[in-house]
Amino acid sequence: MTILSDIGVPAGSAREDGVRRRALFALFLISTFNYIDRTILSILQIPIKIDLGLSDGQLGALTGLSFALFYATLSLPVARLADRMSRRLLVAVSLAIWSAMTGLSGLAAGFATLVFFRIGVAIGESGSVPASVSLIADYYPPDRRATAMSTWGLALPVGLMLGYSAIGWLAGALGWRWSFAVVGAVGLALAPIAMALIKEPPRGWFEQGKTQTPSLSIAASLTFLWREKAFRYVVLGVMLHGFAQYAMMTWNAPFFTRNHGLSLPQVALLMAIQSGAGGAVGMFLGGYLADRLAVRDQRWRVWMMALTIGATVPVALAQYLTASTGLSIAMASAAALLMIAYYGPVLSVTQSLVPSHMRAFSNAVLLLIFNLFGLGLGPWCTGMVSDLLIRHFGAGNDGLRYALSLSLAASAAGSLVLFRAARLYRVAMARSAQSSSPMQGPA
Numbered sequence: 312m313t314i315l316s317d318i319g320v321p322a323g324s325a326r327e328d329g330v331r332r333r334a335l336f337a338l339f340l341i342s343t344f345n346y347i348d349r350t351i352l353s354i355l356q357i358p359i360k361i362d363l364g365l366s367d368g369q370l371g372a373l374t375g376l377s378f379a380l381f382y383a384t385l386s387l388p389v390a391r392l393a394d395r396m397s398r399r400l401l402v403a404v405s406l407a408i409w410s411a412m413t414g415l416s417g418l419a420a421g422f423a424t425l426v427f428f429r430i431g432v433a434i435g436e437s438g439s440v441p442a443s444v445s446l447i448a449d450y451y452p453p454d455r456r457a458t459a460m461s462t463w464g465l466a467l468p469v470g471l472m473l474g475y476s477a478i479g480w481l482a483g484a485l486g487w488r489w490s491f492a493v494v495g496a497v498g499l500a501l502a503p504i505a506m507a508l509i510k511e512p513p514r515g516w517f518e519q520g521k522t523q524t525p526s527l528s529i530a531a532s533l534t535f536l537w538r539e540k541a542f543r544y545v546v547l548g549v550m551l552h553g554f555a556q557y558a559m560m561t562w563n564a565p566f567f568t569r570n571h572g573l574s575l576p577q578v579a580l581l582m583a584i585q586s587g588a589g590g591a592v593g594m595f596l597g598g599y600l601a602d603r604l605a606v607r608d609q610r611w612r613v614w615m616m617a618l619t620i621g622a623t624v625p626v627a628l629a630q631y632l633t634a635s636t637g638l639s640i641a642m643a644s645a646a647a648l649l650m651i652a653y654y655g656p657v658l659s660v661t662q663s664l665v666p667s668h669m670r671a672f673s674n675a676v677l678l679l680i681f682n683l684f685g686l687g688l689g690p691w692c693t694g695m696v697s698d699l700l701i702r703h704f705g706a707g708n709d710g711l712r713y714a715l716s717l718s719l720a721a722s723a724a725g726s727l728v729l730f731r732a733a734r735l736y737r738v739a740m741a742r743s744a745q746s747s748s749p750m751q752g753p754a
Contacts, residue, residue: 330510331450335459337508338443339466341406344498345436346470347477348413349378351494352429353561354478354579355487357568359425362487367711369422371561371694377426379687382433383679387529390441390675394668398442399509405442407502409435414495417488441675448662449512454602456662461598461655465591468651471560472587479579532672535665541739542664542673544732545613546680549657551725552620553685554692556650558718559627560586561690562697562711563643569708571636581640585647593619593648598655609740612660613733616653621726623649624719631716650722664739693718 352359356370365373393401412431419425443463451459481490536542564582567573573581597615604611623646630642658674665673693714700710 334450334509335447335463337505338402338446339463339469340501341402341439341505342443342463342466343470343473344406344410344494344501345439346467347474347494348409348432348436348498350471350474351413351416351478351491354475354564354575354582355482355490356565357575358482358487363419363421363425365422367694367698368691369694371691373422373425373429378429378433379682379685380433381430382437383682383687385434385437386441386675386678386682387672389438390672391529393438393442393445394672397511398446399506399511401438401442402446402509403502403506405435405438406505407435407499409433409439410495410498410502411435412495413498414492416495417491419488440678441672444658444662444674446509446512453659453663456659458598458602458655460658460662461595464594464598464651464654464658467654468586468588468590468594468647471590472583474583475564475579475586476583479576479583483576529672532669533676535669536673536676539664539739541732541735542661544728544735545616545657545660545664546677548616548620548725548729548732549653549677550680550684551721551728552623552650552653553681554689554721555623555627555718556722557686557689558693558715559646559650562693562715566631566711566715567639567643570712571639573636581643585644589644589647590651593650593652594654597652598659601656601659608737610733610737612656613729613736615656617726617729617733619649619652620722620729624723624726627719627722628716631712660736664736689718689721 352370352373359365360370389401389405409432412428412435415431416425416428419428444460447459447463448456478490478494481493485493563585564578567578567581568575597619601612601615604615626642626649627646630639630646633639633642657677661673661677693711696714696717697710700713704710
């Protein structure tokens with residue numbers, strides 16, 4: 312008997328891996344469109360700013376705060392649904408909602424209406440990631456999860472690559488409003504395809520030997536997660552890094568336009584190559600190396616995050632502070648690889664610290680904290696600091712350069728926190744191995 316025998320796949324049949332691969336591929340496609348939708352505002356900031364007369368602070372709020380507030384807070388109640396209802400249905404419905412709101416964003420007449428449509432996108436996207444992570448955790452055993460999560464996570468660099476390149480071309484050919492409409496229509500067409508490719512696996516197959524406690528209330532679940540020190544420190548570390556990561560992802564395109572004179576098509580191509588090639592290599596290697604090295608010492612799943620996040624800081628500083636366009640591009644490419652390598656390991660680590668019936672919820676908590684602080688505050692605060700520097704110190708285009716440099720202090724702090732989390736993770740895993748019930752939380 313195998314994990315997929317309960318959903319019509321014969322035990323030990325050749326179809327088993329095929330079902331897994333098709334489901335992972337479908338979740339990868341859906342997540343790719345998730346990140347394409349987020350890329351739109353980043354690459355179209357300049358034409359939207361000119362057309363609607365927006366400031367850097369307003370652009371930062373659009374790309375970060377207004378989206379993150381709804382995306383992150385709604386992820387908790389939606390994740391509770393994912394722990395109880397069909398996750399494949401939730402993923403497909405989420406995709407349809409955010410794609411429709413993306414398409415409607417092209418109708419925006421000003422800052423307020425664009426905020427309204429971006430909130431709609433956030434509402435739709437809030438249901439996708441927790442349900443997807445929960446599905447993957449039930450498709451793959453613990454020793455393959457970081458690699459599977461990293462493979463799924465490749466949607467981030469691929470989505471950014473496709474978003475930057477396709478939207479840069481669409482904006483030049485059709486304008487920014489029709490760019491929104493085209494991307495939204497493609498996402499809507501993908502929703503029924505996703506339903507056909509994804510099967511619903513039984514929950515907690517790989518934890519069958521452990522006693523499963525019925526789902527807890529939101530308050531009790533939050534208490535359990537808070538008492539798990541390893542979970543708390545890991546989330547804190549990536550939360551701090553998320554501030555700088557989202558600041559970089561949001562403002563890198565305007566940075567190269569303002570500070571190095573690149574045109575919109577040039578910036579779109581550059582961001583596509585960096586986010587696609589560099590991000591994909593970093594995403595995959597981060598998970599793959601974490602799984603391989605963890606065979607010797609399981610702390611490598613956390614050390615991998617700490618080391619790559621820490622290395623991002625000096626590399627990104629060189630990107631922003633050098634006057635050489637060539638060197639800045641080279642450093643930006645290296646930073647794109649390093650800053651995302653934590654993705655697979657953090658999903659694997661946090662999923663390993665909770666019982667199966669709390670996986671979607673624990674991922675939603677991770678997203679809530681990461682996105683409120685990282686996505687919500689990173690782009691917005693960086694934009695506000697840029698405005699402040701320009702207004703009070705006459706920094707001109709250098710205002711954005713220095714604002715981005717300052718944001719990297721958060722990644723440095725996050726790296727230090729994760730080194731502490733590694734020891735706590737080893738203790739938590741040792742305790743879990745000795746316990747017959749994953750709900751025996753730490754005292």
